[in-house]
Amino acid sequence: MEIAILLYEGVTALDAVGPYEVLHMAPDAQVKFVATRPGLVRTDFGMLNLNADYALADVPNPDILLVPGAPDPGAAMGDEAVLAWLRDAHATTTWTTSVCTGALVLGAAGILVGVRATTHWMALDALGQFGAQPTSERVVRDGKIMTAAGVSSGIDMALSLVAEQWDTPTAQEIQLIIEYDPEPPLQAGSPDKAPAAVREGVIAKYGAMLGG
Amino acid sequence: MEIAILLYEGVTALDAVGPYEVLHMAPDAQVKFVATRPGLVRTDFGMLNLNADYALADVPNPDILLVPGAPDPGAAMGDEAVLAWLRDAHATTTWTTSVCTGALVLGAAGILVGVRATTHWMALDALGQFGAQPTSERVVRDGKIMTAAGVSSGIDMALSLVAEQWDTPTAQEIQLIIEYDPEPPLQAGSPDKAPAAVREGVIAKYGAMLGG
Numbered sequence: 520m521e522i523a524i525l526l527y528e529g530v531t532a533l534d535a536v537g538p539y540e541v542l543h544m545a546p547d548a549q550v551k552f553v554a555t556r557p558g559l560v561r562t563d564f565g566m567l568n569l570n571a572d573y574a575l576a577d578v579p580n581p582d583i584l585l586v587p588g589a590p591d592p593g594a595a596m597g598d599e600a601v602l603a604w605l606r607d608a609h610a611t612t613t614w615t616t617s618v619c620t621g622a623l624v625l626g627a628a629g630i631l632v633g634v635r636a637t638t639h640w641m642a643l644d645a646l647g648q649f650g651a652q653p654t655s656e657r658v659v660r661d662g663k664i665m666t667a668a669g670v671s672s673g674i675d676m677a678l679s680l681v682a683e684q685w686d687t688p689t690a691q692e693i694q695l696i697i698e699y700d701p702e703p704p705l706q707a708g709s710p711d712k713a714p715a716a717v718r719e720g721v722i723a724k725y726g727a728m729l730g731g
Numbered sequence: 732m733e734i735a736i737l738l739y740e741g742v743t744a745l746d747a748v749g750p751y752e753v754l755h756m757a758p759d760a761q762v763k764f765v766a767t768r769p770g771l772v773r774t775d776f777g778m779l780n781l782n783a784d785y786a787l788a789d790v791p792n793p794d795i796l797l798v799p800g801a802p803d804p805g806a807a808m809g810d811e812a813v814l815a816w817l818r819d820a821h822a823t824t825t826w827t828t829s830v831c832t833g834a835l836v837l838g839a840a841g842i843l844v845g846v847r848a849t850t851h852w853m854a855l856d857a858l859g860q861f862g863a864q865p866t867s868e869r870v871v872r873d874g875k876i877m878t879a880a881g882v883s884s885g886i887d888m889a890l891s892l893v894a895e896q897w898d899t900p901t902a903q904e905i906q907l908i909i910e911y912d913p914e915p916p917l918q919a920g921s922p923d924k925a926p927a928a929v930r931e932g933v934i935a936k937y938g939a940m941l942g943g
Contacts, residue, residue, distance in 0.1 A: 531752070532748045532751065532752060533748055533749065533751075533752035533909065536744045536745055536748040536749075536779070537745065537748075537749075539744065539745075539778075539779060540743070540744060540745035540882065540883075543776050543778050543779075544776075549778070550778040550779070551778070552778070552779060559782055564755050564756075566751075566755050566761070566762045566763070566764075566784075567748070567751060567755075567762070567764060567781070567782070568781075568782035568784065569779070569780075569781060569782070570771055570779070570780035570781070570782060572778075572780065619910075639910060640910060657912070657914045658914070658916070668910050669908070669909060669910025670752065670908070670909035670910055670911070671752075671886065671909045671910060671911040671913065672910055672912075672914075674883065674913070675913060675914050675915060675916060678915060678916050678917060679916045682916060682917065687917065688926075688928070688929055688932075690916070690917055690919075691917050691919035691925055691926065691929045692919075692929050692932055692933050692936075694915065694917055694919045694920045694925075695919050695920060695921070695922065695925045695929060695930065695933050696881070696882070696933055696937060697745065697881060697882035697883045697920075698831075698851060698852060698880050698881025698882055698883060698884055698920060698921065699882070699883040699913075699915055699920040700869065700884075700915075700920030700921040700924065701883065701886070701887060701911075701913035701915065701920070702869045702870070702884075702887050703887060703890060703906065703911055703912075703913065704870070704887060704890050704891045704894060704902070705890060705894065705899065705902055705903050705906055707902075707903035707904075707906045707907050708906045708907060708909075708910060708911040708912030708913070709907070709910065709912040710907065712912065713903055713906075713907045714900075714903065716900070717900055717903040717904050717907060718907065720900075720904055721904050721907050721908055724904075725908060
């Protein structure tokens, strides 16, 4: 199984690396990090650079396509070469997936028309602009398209995907290897659970960016 | 706050990127990825390269030190320059932390003698070799040393660390931004919860590596 993870300027590292860590352990999985140009890709806050080992043209027909998000995914949404690659790849994928605002990138490529999909909770409204049916769930599957909510949700999505594409024991093995038995020390991981002041603070800081 | 995350050949990406994604969002946090030599660092399965922007000598006195793990952390444990840097940095850190078998690297540097600490569940026994008190909890704090269990546990640790060093609302904001409201689709994330056949399969495949 060839798995392409798209990288682009300003991408959020955990959106890509969370699912990567799950998917690469599946039997015969070969994960390829791809970008418009191979080489270093600067993540969203400038403190971490991930390397794209492959150009888009090197991986035209991945079995699984994964588009991570960014606080501002404009570098991908405005890049016609990326959108064309996504459309072409999607035509033959077994699974087309996104994490966080990666769904907006899929949307900009025209892939989500009429599709139930999710994204970061602050970007759900923006998703509607692309004809998708915004769905406030952590992982949403509609046919071969699987989308995940904000940032960390890509781990949950990837485990679901492994269980679907491979089998449950394989997903369980991977979950145990990465010791994914989460114990968040606080309970503020969704807008419903976070205190109102926290939620409003986050919207004030980031809402315009993610809703754009 | 200067935060140094050590990279080395064969490191597990999520061990580093999980806590990075939390820590870099704390006010005035500056995360620096460091390695013996700056440049690309190959992660454990050869499919992803992370960049170390800094050499060890560039970041001699980080406020927070984080050592991620690896299936085989030998490249760090056997590198005297790394171990000396860890010892020197630890002398003046506010927090010294590890994820997964990063604790073995701290142990090899002599930092865990008499310290309650945790690591990947398959490496707990190995941790005892360094004089640590292996403790089977997801996040363990002993004074300024905070250690996390396997791979994905670094996210929980980093949120605890932000709550301690900054404050609870800051940690809650970050948790909400990264939408860390985990919903694992399966319940196999710890050796107690996984089916016996899954646990035995994982031990057969990886036990020797992690226990070494």
